[in-house]
Amino acid sequence: MSKLLDLEVASVHADPNNPRERFPQEELDRLAESIDQVGILVPVVVYPEGDGYRLLDGERRWRCAQTLGYETIPAVIVDPPDEAARLQQMFNIHLVREHWQDIPTAHALKKLMDETGVSSATQLSSMTGISTQQVSRYLFALNLTGSVWDAVESGEVPLNYFYEVYKSVVRPLESDRPVLFQKFGAEKILENFLSKRESGAISDVVSVRDAKYIIRKAAEDDPDGSDPGPLDATLEKLITDNELSVKDAYEESVMISVEADKLESRADNLVAAFTRLLDKATTDEEARPIKDIARGLVRQLEHLI
Numbered sequence: 001m002s003k004l005l006d007l008e009v010a011s012v013h014a015d016p017n018n019p020r021e022r023f024p025q026e027e028l029d030r031l032a033e034s035i036d037q038v039g040i041l042v043p044v045v046v047y048p049e050g051d052g053y054r055l056l057d058g059e060r061r062w063r064c065a066q067t068l069g070y071e072t073i074p075a076v077i078v079d080p081p082d083e084a085a086r087l088q089q090m091f092n093i094h095l096v097r098e099h100w101q102d103i104p105t106a107h108a109l110k111k112l113m114d115e116t117g118v119s120s121a122t123q124l125s126s127m128t129g130i131s132t133q134q135v136s137r138y139l140f141a142l143n144l145t146g147s148v149w150d151a152v153e154s155g156e157v158p159l160n161y162f163y164e165v166y167k168s169v170v171r172p173l174e175s176d177r178p179v180l181f182q183k184f185g186a187e188k189i190l191e192n193f194l195s196k197r198e199s200g201a202i203s204d205v206v207s208v209r210d211a212k213y214i215i216r217k218a219a220e221d222d223p224d225g226s227d228p229g230p231l232d233a234t235l236e237k238l239i240t241d242n243e244l245s246v247k248d249a250y251e252e253s254v255m256i257s258v259e260a261d262k263l264e265s266r267a268d269n270l271v272a273a274f275t276r277l278l279d280k281a282t283t284d285e286e287a288r289p290i291k292d293i294a295r296g297l298v299r300q301l302e303h304l305i
Contacts, residue, residue: 003076003077004043004074004075004076004077005074005075005077006072006073006074006075007046007053007072007073007074007075007077008071008072009062009065009066009070009071009072009073011051011052011053012044012046012052012053012054012055012062012073012075013049013052013053013054013055014055014059014062014063015054015055015056015059023059023060023063027060028060028063028064028067031060031061031064032064032067032068035061035064035065035068036068040061040065040070040073040074042058042061043058043073043074043075043076044057044058044059044061044062044073044074044075044076045057045058045075045076045078046058046075046076046077046078047077047078047079047080047081048077048080049080053075053077054080056078056081056086056089056090057089057090058075061073083111083115084112084115084116087108087111087112087115088112088127088128090108091108091112091127091128091129091130101155102137102138102141102152102158102159103141103149103152103153105130105138106138106139106141106142109124109128109135109138109139109142110142112124112127112128121135121136121139137159137160137163138159140159140162140163140166141159141163144162144190145187146187146191147191147194148162148187148190148191148194151194157194157197158205160205161193161197161205161208162190162193162194164205164208164209165189165190165193165208166186166190167212168208168209168210168211168212169189169193169208169211169212169215169239170186170189170190172211172212172215172216173189173215173235174186176215176216176218176219177215177218177219177225177232177235178225179225179228180228180232180235180236180239183236184239188239189239192239192240192242193208195242196242196243196244196245198242199242199243201242201243201244201245202245202246207245207246207247208246210246210247210249210250211235211238211246211249211250213250213254213258214231214234214235214238214249214250214253214254215235217231217253217254217257217258218231218232218234218235230253231253231254234249234252234253235249237249274290274293274294277290278290278291
């Protein structure tokens with residue numbers, strides 16, 4: 001049964017296993033300024049532990065109360081949760097209010113997995129309130145190492161960048177160009193794409209996606225991997241040359257072919273749309289504007305070619 005009391009600030013203790021892990025000073029300063037003006041409007045949540053209380057929610061408010069010299073703090077006292085329930089509750093409390101940083105959230109998911117034995121992204125999503133796609137990103141983060149891990153942990157490079165490299169480069173290479181993948185491996189590919197980011201060759205996540213088109217075309221040209229061609233050389237250069245952007249590699253190799261395929265698909269859809277409208281037209285008067293549009297399009301294309 002929960003109850004609301006004013007507790008001595010000194011009797012409340014931080015949770016050493018708080019999944020949030022980090023509390024940027026600028027955030028604490030802004031909150032302390034607000035609390036100094038209007039007080040603590042939202043009670044912290046605690047549960048009894050030993051001679052005092054352990055924080056379940058509200059560590060920033062509690063830290064600010066200490067900084068401001070408050071003797072007491074409003075608190076909701078709840079029954080002690082088990083570890084799995086505590087982690088789930090902290091996810092549901094904190095992520096509604098503001099998102100944790102990527103690496104602390106990945107650590108928190110790992111703790112929850114260890115406590116519950118759950119490893120499915122779908123189940124973890126249901127337990128934490130995080131989307132399945134985002135859970136997959138955090139699980140991916142747990143496998144990062146070295147300079148790539150450091151770049152994400154420091155906030156220098158967003159996790160989404162490396163996850164896009166994994167989806168658009170690492171995974172397609174592993175499935176479609178295994179010989180090239182084995183030559184470098186996932187860790188080395190991620191490290192080299194970190195170098196590209198640092199050199200300025202790649203500045204956004206979206207451009208990374210074009211790499212999968214080069215890989216797809218290389219696989220179409222050499223399905224069994226027995227006769228690597230020019231596109232494989234382009235892919236190897238893309239991995240090893242820190243100055244070569246995905247955009248340049250794409251435009252110099254497969255852009256015309258890929259864009260032509262897309263154009264063909266759009267043309268087929270356009271013809272299907274004209275067919276569908278003309279089939280629905282029941283009179284010449286209804287069909288006339290549709291046919292006029294088609295004739296106008298044909299004239300433009302004839303002029304173009």
